[in-house]
Amino acid sequence: MKTEVLGRLRRFWIGVAMFAFAAGGLAILAPEGNAEYADVVINNYSDKAGMRPVVFPHWFHRVRFRCKVCHADLGFQFKAGGNDINMVKIIEGQFCGACHNGEIAWSVENCNLCHSAVPNTPTQVHESTLQKLVAPAGDRKK
Amino acid sequence: MRPWKLGAWLVLGLALTAGAMLTEAADPNTFNRLLPSAAKRNPPPPDDGIHDPVNEGTHMLQPPKDAFGQLPKAPSGNYIDWVKSLDGKKIQPRYDRIDTAAEPIVMDLNIVREVKGSMPDVVYPHKQHTEWLDCSNCHPAIFVPQKGANQISMAGILLGEKCGVCHGKVAFPVSECVRCHSKPKGDGAAAQKTGTTPPDAPKK
Numbered sequence: 428m429k430t431e432v433l434g435r436l437r438r439f440w441i442g443v444a445m446f447a448f449a450a451g452g453l454a455i456l457a458p459e460g461n462a463e464y465a466d467v468v469i470n471n472y473s474d475k476a477g478m479r480p481v482v483f484p485h486w487f488h489r490v491r492f493r494c495k496v497c498h499a500d501l502g503f504q505f506k507a508g509g510n511d512i513n514m515v516k517i518i519e520g521q522f523c524g525a526c527h528n529g530e531i532a533w534s535v536e537n538c539n540l541c542h543s544a545v546p547n548t549p550t551q552v553h554e555s556t557l558q559k560l561v562a563p564a565g566d567r568k569k
Numbered sequence: 570m571r572p573w574k575l576g577a578w579l580v581l582g583l584a585l586t587a588g589a590m591l592t593e594a595a596d597p598n599t600f601n602r603l604l605p606s607a608a609k610r611n612p613p614p615p616d617d618g619i620h621d622p623v624n625e626g627t628h629m630l631q632p633p634k635d636a637f638g639q640l641p642k643a644p645s646g647n648y649i650d651w652v653k654s655l656d657g658k659k660i661q662p663r664y665d666r667i668d669t670a671a672e673p674i675v676m677d678l679n680i681v682r683e684v685k686g687s688m689p690d691v692v693y694p695h696k697q698h699t700e701w702l703d704c705s706n707c708h709p710a711i712f713v714p715q716k717g718a719n720q721i722s723m724a725g726i727l728l729g730e731k732c733g734v735c736h737g738k739v740a741f742p743v744s745e746c747v748r749c750h751s752k753p754k755g756d757g758a759a760a761q762k763t764g765t766t767p768p769d770a771p772k773k
Contacts, residue, residue, distance in 0.1 A: 461605060461609065461610075461612065461617065461618060462617045462618055462619045463611060463612070463617060463633050463647065464645075464646045464647045464648075464739075465646070465647065465738060465739040466617070466619060468619055479621055479624060482614075482619060482620055484630075484633075485739050486633055486636070486637075486647050486649070487631065487633075487636070489651065489660075489662060489739075490636060490660050490662060491662055491663065492662050492663050492666070493662045493663065493664050493673065493700070493701045493702070494701045494702050494706065495664065495673070495701065495702050495703040495706065496663060496664070496665065496666050498702070498703075498706050499702070499703035499705055499706055500665075500666060500703075501666070505706075505734050505735065525666060526666060531666065531667070537626065538626075539624050539625055539626030539627075540626040540629060540630065541626075542624075542626075543614070543620050543621060543624050543626050543627045543630070544619055544620060544621060545618075545619060545620070545621045546621065548619055552738045552739070553619060555729075555737055555738045556727055556729075556733070556737030556738070556742050556743060556744075557727070557728065557729055557737065557738075560727065
């Protein structure tokens with residue numbers, strides 16, 4: 428009796444293992460995710476400092492602010508990685524720190540809300556025409 | 570468990586794995602083979618390939634679809650028509666960092682650029698651009714504010730110059746040709762509009 432229960436348990440676990448194996452096979456099929464258009468990854472210093480690179484979602488910010496607020500008033504250049512942003516400047520209220528100060532938006536204490544990219548992701552504007560020209564549709568693997 | 574049963578499970582697992590890997594090769598004539606499905610658009614941060622799903626903060630970020638539900642659709646980019654969203658007051662982005670009442674200084678001036686090729690001429694509307702941007706964003710660094718002073722080519726735009734500083738990166742991409750190339754050329758316009766209908770075709 429006892430051996431039968433043990434046998435069933437073992438069969439159950441082997442079944443689970445096989446299912447996981449098959450699911451792994453299916454996962455290979457699943458296409459790689461596509462970043463949201465205009466998401467900017469900034470990795471000027473992050474990797475070297477042992478932090479995840481920053482993802483800046485343009486869409487989220489343009490729902491709340493016109494381009495002019497950041498790109499004219501705050502001095503952000505139209506170039507991914509072209510603004511020499513660091514945490515000291517942000518804490519002093521420059522660049523992201525103009526809003527991410529705990530008053531207009533959440534403060535710098537929430538490190539991992541910005542520093543949220545997959546490590547080693549290069550600085551770039553995701554899904555840009557240029558990026559797609561360099562890596563055409565058939566070859567999405569980065 | 571008997572050895573043959575274990576073997577059977579192993580074979581099943583292997584078959585499923587191999588099958589999964591080969592499915593694409595198995596049916597070469599599927600519809601929209603290279604087209605990412607509409608359901609895969611605007612993925613939530615943990616599934617978008619650039620956010621690290623291991624990072625706790627990634628799961629606290631708003632998925633784009635949650636924000637885009639009520640906004641007018643577009644065929645490319647974020648799949649949102651941002652200009653219509655703004656015009657229809659579906660979004661109310663601030664013009665000032667703090668002052669919620671600040672209004673943009675809108676300039677309503679169209680610039681028509683006659684293009685060399687067979688495409689319709691380009692109409693550049695200052696109105697929609699000044700809703701979002703300040704004059705200093707474009708002038709004088711990207712565009713010299715003087716007629717005939719700016720050499721613009723599609724090749725340059727594709728490489729991120731001139732209009733391509735924004736269009737193809739954050740504003741609607743250049744695949745939406747007719748949103749810029751919108752003014753049919755001179756007298757040929759009427760003929761172009763009738764398309765393939767011969768001039769002597771009976772009128773309906």
